Amino acid sequence: MQELYSEMLAQEPEKVTFGGKEYSIGWLHYANVRKFSHIMLKEKNPVKRNVKVCACVLLNHRWGLLTWFLLNICYGFYWRWLYYVRDIDQIEITKVLDCAKKKIQSEPLALNIILSTAMMDTMMMMAGHELGQAARDGEQPTH
Numbered sequence: 731m732q733e734l735y736s737e738m739l740a741q742e743p744e745k746v747t748f749g750g751k752e753y754s755i756g757w758l759h760y761a762n763v764r765k766f767s768h769i770m771l772k773e774k775n776p777v778k779r780n781v782k783v784c785a786c787v788l789l790n791h792r793w794g795l796l797t798w799f800l801l802n803i804c805y806g807f808y809w810r811w812l813y814y815v816r817d818i819d820q821i822e823i824t825k826v827l828d829c830a831k832k833k834i835q836s837e838p839l840a841l842n843i844i845l846s847t848a849m850m851d852t853m854m855m856m857a858g859h860e861l862g863q864a865a866r867d868g869e870q871p872t873h
Contacts (some may be wrong), residue, residue, distance in 0.1 A: 785809035
């Protein structure tokens, strides 16, 4: 546990095996968070949405300009290749998103939706009264 906590504080990239290949997952750039939000607001199919979000994480790179290039040029081809050709499993996507958010793994599909929602920058910028009933359900009642 202490080693994982130290890695989080040092912001070291984490290695994850995805499709038989090892990827280095580091902290997400603003362009990735922005792309997450756009996908979460526009894509209604949850399986396709998870593949698109996974593609964003895998295209994240430590050099910001390269991330911008990959997200704007290669992203469309990459998520389609993952979704239609590779037909990746939700458990593989969960591993990638788990590394991206440094969270404990749970049910694959539900966790993918929760992790993707937590990474939306539109939710982060809203005031408490704008979040709505869904966000307030977890709050403790005040007397």
